[in-house]
Amino acid sequence: MKLLLRLVISTLAIIVAANLVPGVVVASTGTAFIVAIVLGILNTFLKPVLQILALPITILTLGLFYFVVNVFIIYLAASLVDGFRVDGFISALFFGLIVSVVSAILGMFLD
Template identity: 55%
Template sequence: MNFLLRLLVTALAAMLTAYVLPGVRIKDFITALVLALVLAILNMLVKPVLVILTLPATILTLGLFLLVINAIIILLASKLVSGFKVDGFFWALIFSLVLTIVSGIMHSLAGTGADD
């Protein structure tokens, strides 16, 4: 149940973030739900592999390369989800930052934190 609530909150945060950023478009709320599910799967399966493969770059940049990995995950999700478009790497990077902040605030308000 907590997973479904987290998906709904993330989808709503994605819709809000796409509304604010002109370089990101989400067709409707169903697309945002699919995007939230795809992002959850990519963060579970692909992100750990990318983090391990780029560990030297991550250490060298004191962790800032993780922002690049997040942007790559967003770009990959835009290729997989029809109705979700990102205009380029810069917009994917900004979208990942804003989505993290907005969804973090919304998760804390909804009471769907990691400790639940």
């Protein structure tokens, strides 16, 4: 049940971020739901591997390369899901930041 609520929160965060960030298009609520699932899977399995591989660069950039890993995950999700489009690096960066903030705020009510 908690997993389903987290998925709904992520979907709402994706819808909010898509409406706030120019250059990010989510075709429908169903597409946002699928994007939430894909981002969850990518963040669970691929992101830790990328963070370990990018650790030297992340240390050299004082942690800023972590944002590049996030943008890459968002681009990968956009390439996997029809109806989800991200037009640029800055758009993907702000999209990721807004999704994280909105998910954290809504997630506080879950705990």
